[in-house]
Every structure is written in structure tokens, then in C-alpha cells.
Amino acid sequence: MAQQEVQNGGGVEKDAAAPTVSTVTFTAVKPQISVEAPKANDAVQFYKAAFGAEEVGRTMHSKRKAEQETPLILSAELSLAGSTVLVSDLVADSAAPVKSGGSGGVVLCLETEDVAAAIAKAVSAGAVAEGEVVEGEGACCGGSVGKVTDPYGFSWLICSPVKKCATVEA
């Protein structure tokens, strides 16, 4: 009765896409707030005072940007009401995919062990992949990260789980 041949509106790529992509599992949703540099640290202090957030990790931009007068935050990880919120300095020349997430400055990061498969699944559902998957510095907290834009204009970061956020490199 439950035949595969029922009309599902997208039969052409069905065999290729459906079995593979059904295995993608996301482990967390983390809003990332990008603050005009170098105000991310001030914003973190504000979120502590205003909302009772606790900072549980911070990763700085590497020091290879010698022209930086102020150390910039790649990602500060805040714990707030059982959720994680990331706060970053928005750097114009950063390789971070979030820079073009732009307007509003809040992008949702979906964490998964398999970034490539997650992007493929989203694209098969109608999202558009933006740029390449970036490793290391460009990612939320190290690891790898890619970006997709959904059909309604919202950007999503697809990130590998954070492992380096607890390392303060400042």
C-alpha cells in the first residue's frame, strides 16, 4: 500500500536524493549574533547584565591579522536559558560565511557531524548553497561551516559541532 511510486511532486531525483539525505542529524540550533567589530565583547557583557547569560567559551580571530588593534572575537559562546547563543565580531574582510548573512545580524547555526550531507539535503529541498564549505578560522568556532539560503531568503549556517569554543586564544 505504501508504494514508492506515489506522486510526490519531485520524482526525478527521488532515488538519488531521498535515501542518502534522510540520515542527516542535527545536534543543535545556535543563533549567531554578528556585532559590528570590535563591539562583540561589549555585547557579551551586555547580554550577561541584561539577560543573565553566562559565557562558556570564546575563540578569538587568529593573530595573523596584524593590523587589528583590538583582538576580535570569532565566536563567544553564551549559555542562556539552556540554549547556546553565539556572539561574533563582524569583520568586513572575514572569510566567515556569516558576513553576507547580513541584514539583522542573526543567523541560525545548525550543528551536524556531516556538513556536506546536510547541505546536500537542504539543496535537494530547494535551498541554495552559498560559497564553499570553510574550514577552521572561517567557521563558527573552528571545524567546518557552510551556508545555505532558503527559498524565503533566510540564511542558515551548517556547522560541525563546536570543539574549540572553550579555548581562549587571546
Added chain:
Amino acid sequence: MAQQEVQNGGGVEKDAAAPTVSTVTFTAVKPQISVEAPKANDAVQFYKAAFGAEEVGRTMHSKRKAEQETPLILSAELSLAGSTVLVSDLVADSAAPVKSGGSGGVVLCLETEDVAAAIAKAVSAGAVAEGEVVEGEGACCGGSVGKVTDPYGFSWLICSPVKKCATVEA
């Protein structure tokens, strides 16, 4: 040794603000995505297909808006990777505070039992309250909701915990 008189950079209002506001507790952080109406339902279907989200509740706009041809979503509650993401139709004439959250379309909802105290605490830390606290239809899912803008330009909704989201009024 732990004296109250240590310099803390904001001593003037200390006695009035600090003891009261320290009691605010947030129970959840929920990103709310506002989609150009009436595409929120399409967006929900997309997030199911692309990210494996599960819809766990939906509240529609009331029917007193007789001119609505399509029933509009006040808030659809999605479960995704252990988090809750809200999806709403963005209605130009809505009373919902999110309408002027605007650019980008993702606003973070902080849930708390005491919306007024939470707003007061945020304001005492430097946020600006936007508009009045709205009850019922204007809130994320019923209850009450207010909005503050932080010093970095981001909007936050301060909401009472969702109780009506599981009620489908369509």
C-alpha cells in the same frame, strides 16, 4: 572583603535596580523567523524537508481579519535538534512587535514568567523598550510579549511561556 561598594561603573542606580532584577529567570530562547505572508506555511514545509524539523504546534491569526484570503500563521512551533524555532507570517498591519524587528527576519524570543521584570532588567542594563507589552493576539503564541532593542541594534522579544501553541485554530 566582598564589599558592595567596589566600583562597578554604574553605582547610581545600583541599589534600586540590582536586587530586583536579579530574580529574572528565562526558560527558553526561541528564534522566531518571520516570513512574508502567506508563505510561512510553505516555509514550515521546507524546514521539515530540508532540516528534518517537526511541527509541534500552530496558532493561526484570529478570523476577525475578514479580508484575509489565506489563513495566516501567528506562530508555528518547530522542534529542531532539541530546540524550538518559531515561524510566523509577517503581516504589515499586525500588532505583533516582531514586525519592526524587520531586517533579516530572525528575532530571538526569551521566555520568562515575568515579562515586565525582564524588560526592566534589560532596560536597566542599557536596552531600549520598544512599544508596550502586548497581550494575546500580538504575542508569539498568546500570552504577553514585549520587545527591547539592545545597544547593538538587535531586537529581542520577551515573552511569557507558550501555552497555546499546541492549539490549532485553523
